[in-house]
Amino acid sequence: MEPYEYLEHTADVKFRAHGASPEEMFENAALAMLNAMVETSSVRERETWKMDLAAEDLEQLLYNWLSELLYLSEVESVVFSSFRVDLSQGEGTWSLKARIGGEKIDLARHAFENEVKAVTLHQFQIKRDEFWTAQVVLDV
């Protein structure tokens, strides 16, 4: 199982992120999105952030998770390279607790690929068969 793969899309970035568990899929989806922005191998883990989110279902939670990461990246001028996600399911709700590692943007060291404008809901889906798969299209 590859952590994620990029698919062909004329104008935007489309990827599928996989995981043996939904947590791992969330982590890999974040990595795939960040890698579309910047070479994550050039990003050091100098700071950590915490995130708490809740949503009605897993798809909405994944959308929130990725959108919140974009927001955090933009307002704090930071990029991330590591993600640790915990999920829990309650009645009619899914919650996420995450620990995110990264650092301030340094244009001398970080090679930017794309400015990711947003996470779209186009063909957005989570599938579970052999393992968990999330399909996401980013507006770039």
Added chain:
Amino acid sequence: MLNKVDECIYEVPIDHQEGMRVPGRIFISEGLLELVEEGTIDQVANVATLPGIAKYSMAMPDVHLGYGFPIGGVAAFREDDGVISPGGVGFDINCGVRMLRTDLFTEDVYPLITNLVEDLFHDIPSGVGATGRLRISDNELDQVFTQGADWAVEAGYGVEADLVHCEEMGSMEGADSGQVSLKARKRGRPQLGTLGSGNHFLEIQRVDKIFDSDLAKQFGLFEDQITVMIHCGSRGAGHQICTDHLQILNKAVRKYGIDIPDKQLACAPLGTPEANNYFGAMAAAANYAWANRQIITHWTREVFHRYFGDADLDLVYDVAHNVAKIEEHDLDGSREKLYVHRKGATRAFGPGRPEVPAAYRDVGQPVLIPGSMGTYSYVLCGQAGSMDLTFGSACHGAGRVMSRTRAKKTYVGAEVKAALAKRGIKVMATHPKMLAEEAPEVYKPSNEVVDVVHNLGIAAKVAQLQPLGVSKG
């Protein structure tokens, strides 16, 4: 399977996909149609399933694969049974183009092109993570959302004449800053007065060819004249506003029992609180974008005045190409209020419309079609034919044919830059990779795209603009 209806008009039949309420119409030449992917046609069909759609789900000749609507998609929805959808507007709300005309000739400006591009690149922040030179208060940001370019001119960034020559006078009615989240404000505040990244640019151009001298005169254009084109949008503010409301509308779809084939087409019936709130927020983002282009205009003038003391840089026009607007159109013999969504399409109103500035009302509005980096841009004039054919809409650019990923594998930024330099085009960009993904070859030929709208009587070709210097994110 598409049916050819007429020269450059193709129909996506109503049975192409289950749930289509109207057929699709793609306005395109045979040659350009070959470049259209199956997925794009499916996106045209998806839009046709939305409630209250009038006439057809339409696509302009630069149509290509998007998310939700195709890029180049146009759809109008009836007020009484229609919807509004962020899928038909996009995240970069009121991404658009404005054009300035100078009283300078190429021979005066070209020897200084390197200085000009370097100064523009330096003075107008661009690229990933760029923040503006402006420091505005929360109260001022509120006024940006409610007043748009009007606020910018009031604050000293421009003149009254700029507003007169701007779609919506640079300030869309119905903006509701109460629908702009704290997050959108936090993203928007530091970014006002920035160009952004990707395909956004600021370009110094030369009027290379005049197709129609009467219309050119009306727009104040002449051969060998220096012009400036600015292409950018609502930055993080718009992106966040769309992200926020997309989630709300996704719930509205369930609440109102609307079947949508793609989640990005989330929408709400017109008149519901969810629809009103999205419209108010979208208009606020549109105003932010007009203020943004207005501020950039002011700084562009400052750079030119450094070299050419009293040069005129008058606004020809400013067009939005990602927006939903309330317009009146003829429908089945009566006049109807419609919510026209243009996703990567330009309004192209013909003569007589009150929305068109008085200076152009007798002939039709200027339609600004940017080319890709290094290729010609075009100025057209909206024609009467567009009103009936496309709800007064035209193409918005050349249209991508190659993905960014493949472009970066195929081209090297430095080589693209060198190739352009060989043709006398000075380019500056924050990230060389951005040049590779915007290489001229990744777009359809812009001349073929504008020929289609010209030949269909949607908009008439007025002038061809050749790039001389480009500043990119």
